[in-house]
Amino acid sequence: MNQELSSGFTIAANAPIAVALAISALLFVIGLVGFLCRRNMIIMFLCTELMFQGAALAMIAFARLRMDVSGQVFVIFILTVAAAEAALALALVVLLYRKRETLSADAWSDLGES
């Protein structure tokens, strides 16, 4: 793509890829913060999806860097796992909601050792 960059860098050899990697790190961290902060169980799982997004974006960026489609194939598998996770997690949330009539994760804090 650009021979003039031959003096370049191992990671993030061109700017769009570097920006994509920065976004992926930011998305992952925002998802992490959301998972730790929010107390609504559904939103907590939505935040795990945000983290999935961050990871998938990093894979696409490195696939572009290496000019190799394996990274993209991996993102398809990530999509699969995310779909399976969403189905199971939401079924669990519905189950938990029926038991305690609230979506708050704090309602289940008595599950820990006490």
Place this chain on the structure above:
Amino acid sequence: MVPTIFYAACAIAAAGLALLLMQSGSKFRMGATILGLAGIAWILVIVVQTIPTPASEIGPLGLMILCAFVSVASAVRVITHHRPVFCALYFVLVVVSGAAIYVLLSAEFVAFSLVIVYAGAILITYLFVLMLAQQSPADIGAADAVDYDRIAREPAGAVIAGFVLIAVLGGSVFSVSEQKAESILDQNRAIRQGWGDLSMMPKLLLEQARRTDSTVTAVIARKDGQMIAVQTDHSAIISVQRADQMTPSDLTLAPSLLPDNTSRVGMALVTRFPVSLELAGIILLMAMFGAVVLARKQTDIADDDRRELAGLGKVMDGSQSIQGKAIR
């Protein structure tokens, strides 16, 4: 370069996010938003500055930065909004801008499957569950929302943990990028791989050959055993059988006939990762079973017998049990 400036940018973005998450922060909402956006913008500027950009890449870079802002800002809204339905809708925005970034990184197939699977399927599931589980009045202010949506759990600690992570990650990238190393962004390698993928797809290869020369009847292996010989100008030479000739002759394929992203992803999926593909199918099947088992009404096996002894109807049939009670 010591990435002190990068750490400072991270700290500013973190402060903005923490203020947005704190309940008392609603007073400084405007200031916190500006602070957070400034921090993110600074991080992006530092990242872009570190790498020399040729003029041909300014356009994609600008689009990428636009998408970056949309995506990160709506991600922040996902974790700060007090109404879960709006969180889910902002997540759709994250997904769509993410798909735009994928297209800019020339991963078209994954971009569209992302929109279909995430925005189309997963988010609808989330919205369904939200509406099943949450009955809140139509328009409520931030003050009237349910407690667990209004008050964040230890925002300061979480934000510090998150942005220490990003500072460390970013710092390590900076320390690596100082070392002189050869660029691995290699166009020639990509072209070779593209032609190599095409040589494994005989039908597509024949089609492309016919597109170049309509008299071609078959593509045969070259004398050196390879199907395709890649030239330095990124075109490729194949050996073909033509309708009006007895002996095979050479045909040059232009680089525009390289297989597109979708066929390359499909090829990689079935040739390099067939087992993973099967496993993905099994995971989906098991997830479906699991969801059905979890979402069913859970009853004890002995429950029905005990209710029968007490003269009540079965658990599964709600109306009958109520009738039973009414009669006795």
